[in-house]
Amino acid sequence: MGKSEKNANQGEKLGKRRTILEVRFPDTPDFATLAREWLHDAVDQMLGFVWRAYDRMVGDNLFPKSLDDADKDLERSITETLALRIHDEMSGDEVFCVQHERYEHETMLEPPAQPPQYDICFVWRRNERVMWPLEAKVLPTDGAVVAYVADVNEQFLTCRYGPFVDSGAMIGYLVSGDPERAFNNIAAKVPCKLNPHPGFPERDHRTSDHQRAVPPGKSYPRAFRCHHMLMGLANASRSERAVSP
Numbered sequence: 001m002g003k004s005e006k007n008a009n010q011g012e013k014l015g016k017r018r019t020i021l022e023v024r025f026p027d028t029p030d031f032a033t034l035a036r037e038w039l040h041d042a043v044d045q046m047l048g049f050v051w052r053a054y055d056r057m058v059g060d061n062l063f064p065k066s067l068d069d070a071d072k073d074l075e076r077s078i079t080e081t082l083a084l085r086i087h088d089e090m091s092g093d094e095v096f097c098v099q100h101e102r103y104e105h106e107t108m109l110e111p112p113a114q115p116p117q118y119d120i121c122f123v124w125r126r127n128e129r130v131m132w133p134l135e136a137k138v139l140p141t142d143g144a145v146v147a148y149v150a151d152v153n154e155q156f157l158t159c160r161y162g163p164f165v166d167s168g169a170m171i172g173y174l175v176s177g178d179p180e181r182a183f184n185n186i187a188a189k190v191p192c193k194l195n196p197h198p199g200f201p202e203r204d205h206r207t208s209d210h211q212r213a214v215p216p217g218k219s220y221p222r223a224f225r226c227h228h229m230l231m232g233l234a235n236a237s238r239s240e241r242a243v244s245p
Contacts, residue, residue: 142177
């Protein structure tokens with residue numbers, strides 16, 4: 001066997017490699033349909049848990065008036081703390097669980113590439129390959145949205161994040177500035193139209209609707225809704241908290 005033929009056979013074997021979840025939950029004609037049915041009932045519930053977890057962080061006085069002395073690994077430290085409080089908000093009887101920094105093997109490139117990793121995701125217990133992701137970015141000011149916008153365009157809208165679901169969320173930890181100006185900057189740079197979420201009228205919560213670029217041969221949902229959740233960090237206090245629906 002020649003070297004090129006051997007390499008081709010090795011590549012074919014690599015292409016057939018599967019994770020234990022891919023073996024346990026293979027793609028079937030009703031895969032996407034079932035995922036959409038789950039999400040239809042669950043998205044607002046999951047978002048409510050996230051907002052109430054933020055309330056807990058504020059109530060626990062985790063955000064100092066100045067973050068100058070608490071800026072080490074800021075994004076990760078806030079996110080893991082938020083994920084813990086999301087878990088505390090849940091009863092445990094939900095059809096999903098929450099996990100911090102979970103991998104997405106569906107869109108992993110060939111080794112030695114690492115799979116994408118969600119900051120936070122909700123995992124459907126019925127089929128653990130189906131995850132509803134949330135990505136977090138620190139916004140030092142209301143104009144510093146470049147990295148945030150990149151995740152929307154390069155991860156969510158390419159189907160690299162959330163391939164099996166038709167929505168997901170971006171969380172912006174706003175250190176300073178005005179949430180409305182931050183939303184305007186996000187809308188201009190994606191670009192997209194941001195709409196208030198009727199279920200969370202008192203929150204800094206908007207949605208945008210998109211058509212994703214679905215890779216050839218995949219049946220991922222093309223229509224995609226991105227939730228944009230801005231969480232103020234500076235001078236957050238109990239009196240400033242909105243009441244969760």
